[in-house]
Amino acid sequence: MQFNAFYGCGYCLHHGETVEKGSGFVRVFPLSCPMPDKRTQEATFQQEVEATRINRSVQGIKGPTVLFLAPLFNVITGLIPAIMHCGSIHADPSDLGRGT
Numbered sequence: 001m002q003f004n005a006f007y008g009c010g011y012c013l014h015h016g017e018t019v020e021k022g023s024g025f026v027r028v029f030p031l032s033c034p035m036p037d038k039r040t041q042e043a044t045f046q047q048e049v050e051a052t053r054i055n056r057s058v059q060g061i062k063g064p065t066v067l068f069l070a071p072l073f074n075v076i077t078g079l080i081p082a083i084m085h086c087g088s089i090h091a092d093p094s095d096l097g098r099g100t
């Protein structure tokens with residue numbers, strides 16, 4: 001997963017912004033209130049279908065993953081969020097590793 005995309009978090013729909021830094025630009029994820037919506041297994045599957053259909057990413061989802069074929073595996077809560085988000089908006093440890 002890249003973290004320079006507008007939707008760089010696999011755990012939520014935190015939308016990044018582009019800001020100028022030095023002689024270039026960087027993607028930042030400012031704290032937001034209310035918190036961004038969390039991704040769900042069902043919505044992510046639909047986004048994968050749509051991304052494949054239109055051949056373009058949908059809220060950071062670029063296409064299908066074989067992880068959806070794993071029985072009982074949740075592609076959102078079964079993966080560890082990026083440290084960038086763990087230290088900021090997903091700081092509540094009870095948020096992690098828990099089913100939706």
Ligand SMILES: [Zn+2]
Nearest residue numbers: 009012014085
């Ligand atoms: Zn997030």
